[in-house]
Amino acid sequence: MDHHLLSRIQSRDFVVGIIGMGYVGLPLAVAFGAANFKVLAFDIDDEKTTALNEGRSYINHIGNERIAEMRKHGRFEATSHFERLDEPDALLICVPTPLTRHHEPDLRYVVDTTEAIASRLRPNQIVILESTTYPGTTLEVMKPLLERKGLRAGVDFFIAYSPEREDPGNIDHSTARIPKVVGADDERSLAIALELYGTVVPKTVPVSSTATAEAVKITENVFRAVNIALVNELKVVFDAMGIDIWEVIEAAKTKPFGYMPFYPGPGLGGHCIPIDPFYLTWKAREYNQHTRFIELAGQINSDMPWHVVRVLSDALDARFSKGLNGARVLILGLAYKKNVDDTRESPALRLIDLLEARGCSTDYFDPHAPEIPKVREYPALVGRKSVAWDPAQLASYDAALIATDHDGVDYKLLADVAKLVIDTRNACARAGANMARVVRA
Structure with missing residues (x-):
């Protein structure tokens, strides 16, 4: 089964879903679109999804032509209909992780997104969190939510963490030029995530767990x-x-x-x-x-x-x-x-x-x-x-x-x-x- 999934990634017969079309999610969508993947982009903001489907960008350093090119070739669609979360083979989560007024983690967007995925989760999907967070979020918060309906992580579906390294406006270090750290808590999830990201970045850097990958991102920013x-x-x-x-x-x-x-x-x-x-x-x-x-x-x-x-x-x-x-x-x-x-x-x-x-x-x-x-x-x-x-x-x-x-x-x-x-x-x-x-x- 894993060999079949890896082959589908290699042949681009693999739909990539990206949740959150902000300064991280949109450049990621462009990178996968440029690599000839079909991308289904999710966002709760109808104005964003409408703009994207019309070939318009709302982020200055991403030109309209890059969105229009993906649309022209049928590789890109944006939607605010989250009941379609079962359509992609991979779901990459790029939602905000702000602080509360007391400077404590506010994971409401991660939790809400994970619960939405869990309600539509099907076998052989891979779910990857990219949002910056504390070590343990993927394993302790996301995994239990995704397993609520009986599917098992690493067996029936796959889960990983790969921290975003976006630097808005930096033309020398765009998404497709930056090495990607990838961590998972089982070998199958890690292999699939590495294969997927390996198609769009110059180098993947595997680490031993999702918590380690989360700690890498925290370390970079600290x-x-x-x-x-x-x-x-x-x-x-x-x-x-x-x-x-x-x-x-x-x-x-x-x-x-x-x-x-x-x-x-x-x-x-x-x-x-x-x-x-x-x-x-x-x-x-x-x-x-x-x-x-x-x-x-x-x-x-x-x-x-x-x-x-x-x-x-x-x-x-x-x-x-x-x-x-x-x-x-x-x-x-x-x-x-x-x-x-x-x-x-x-x-x-x-x-x-x-x-x-x-x-x-x-x-x-x-x-x-x-x-x-x-x-x-x-x-x-x-x-x-x-x-x-x-x-x-x-x-x-x-x-x-x-x-x-x-x-x-x-x-x-x-x-x-x-x-x-x-x-x-x-x-x-x-x-x-x-x-x-x-x-x-």
Whole structure:
């Protein structure tokens, strides 16, 4: 039976279902479509499924032509009808794994999706979780739900975990170019998952269990979170000493060994790095273990928006004898990283919230995010639109705050015409701007 399934994968007589058409699921669908698989894409958002079936992409770095090409050849269909979950041979789960208000794992989307699959599960399907989560989720949460109707994992159906490694907007490391870690708790599931992913990525990396694969993803993101926290702390310390952290980093990274550059900013953004460390911290308590180092990093990164607000407040007071209350501030860059439209967990949203709580009037400019989308933590901001880039209007603001350093923005002009620039990304210095009105934060 396994040989038959492997042969079907090799011959592309194997339907791939992907649940969740966001920044992970849609690129994955494109990768499998490009490998000549038939892809059935599931999402609860009818607007997304309608757009995809019309050949339209809603993610900037995935062009319409890539969706239209799959549609033209009949390899791709999107649906919000989850009763069709028994049609695909593989079901790849790419749903959000956020935190609760108490910074504990919120697995409602994983559980709801798993229960929907369980109601339609048939023999010989393989279910693979890609969403970032704590070690043990696949085995302890998903497997019991999937086995409720009597089918046995590793015997009647198959289950695995393969963490997403998506980096939105990174053309050098697209989904189909990144090695894929794959873990399963039985040999048959592992073999099928490896065969499936091996058709779309340059290399598969098998590990001994789903928990190990889950731990790999957590480790990758904790590594980044801790190192970003370190350089954020160094920024504050070196600033107090009159030392330029950006100059320090540029010099340090010339060392060909033992150093890897990380860069400071106004806080963490994206779905993974601000969230994943808390998943591990929560799970560690079950084993009476404490993640003091990780928790400290989380605290430092979470405090960075407050630091930026303090720098802005001090600069307004020092230069204009003006406080935050009543100040007009333009936020440059709403997305969490440069050159993408992804606003998930963006520190720019936190900055807007903090500034307005202090009495500021804020606008934002972002060529990639013309409107603030639905966000869980800041519902009052949803629907606000980016102002136009108008050099004549830049001087009307008391300060311009660079939260995200998109390419294509004229930072030299900004530094010349704005009354005050608070630069959290060193964008003005890199652009060769006049730094007389620029304060780095």
